[in-house]
Amino acid sequence: MPEMLDKKIIITYITKSGEKLAKIIKDRVFKNATLKKLGSGQHEVFFEEAFRNYDAVIAIMAVGIVVRGISKYLKDKTTDPAVIVIDEKGKFVISLLSGHLGGANEITEFISKRIKALPVITTSSDLNNYPAIDVYAKRSGYIISDKNLYKKLVMEMLDGKKIPVYLEDDEDDSFFQNNPFKILKDINEFKKRRSPKIYVGVRKTDSQTLHLISKKLVLGMGFHRGIDEKSLFEFTSGVFTAHSLWLSAVSKIATIDKRKGEAGFERFAKKLKAEVFYFSEGELKEVKLFEESKKVLKYHNVGNISETCAYLAGNGGKILVPKIRGGNITICVSKERYL
Secondary structure, three states, X not given: OOOHXXXXXXXXXXXXXXXXXXXXXXXXXXXXXXXXXOOOOOHHHHHHHHHHHOOEEEEEOOHHHHHHHHHHHOOOOOOOOEEEEEOOOOOEEEEEEOOOOOOHHHHHXXXXXXXXXXXXXXXXXXXXXXXXXXXXXXXXOEEEOOHHHHHHXXXXXXXXXXXXXXXXXXXXXXXXXXXXXXXXXXXXXXXXXXXXOEEEEOEOOOOOOEEEEEOOEEEEEEEOOOOOHHHHHHHHHHHHHHOOEOHHHEEEXXXXXXXXXXXXXXXXXXXXXXXXXXXXXXXXXXXXXXXXXXXXXXHHOOOOOHHHHHHHHOOOOOEEEEEEEEOOEEEEEEEOOOO
């Protein structure tokens, strides 16, 4: 809940009783929340603006009013804000929308305790005491590979099916220790199992497996000046596909500091949502682990850029894809080591 206290929250109401309850919730729970009274005919405009500008909407009014008000603006469970409805007497707190990823269930429970109301939560995983994978993924920094596969997996899970899980060596398995999961240690045995199943890590297996993709890959790059984003993306995508790695697993991109300000490179890094690192000639020269190129040494006074950058940005992590060159681009992929 502490992270929700930092979110942008708006509490809206219609009546005097609703206003009184809104002020109590603001005082006891969300001290930085915005209060907003809704007048006649303001509902549509209010919910449109609230969905665009707030992380959570707490509406003290009838459920029907809220349902009609938000219906036009629903998009996706990963982007819609949390919507919580409370009756003006404060008897019931209802998690209406984005219970898991938006945090509505958590907010509902928290408010209920503070105002001594009855929480109303209807998400199946909560009712059946099953873990919410989407919440776990969000909190742990994983990317869910396929929304449709995820929905199918949840339905199977709620029907009592055991879900096979394979985790790469450096992934935490504590979340998967209990029902409805079965952790498999042998990758070949895992591949034989029918879907739905879960693979946790940076590698791709097949299109019928749900992957929880960990942002642990580091991309070391060398390239000529004036390189464009498209060339970087196409070449890197091809290398990642050939090595069964998720491009979305890249968390860091590194190169020599002489390439600072290259627009194509910076746009490429932004596209991958990766943190950029630049290393100086002196920093690169300190690492003596990789084969040097005479050509690179001639132009940069250092004999290896891509592998050394991947190694340094990854805190000395394992090299998964050694240096590969294509045209004016050289890349290397490492897996970050956590210190």
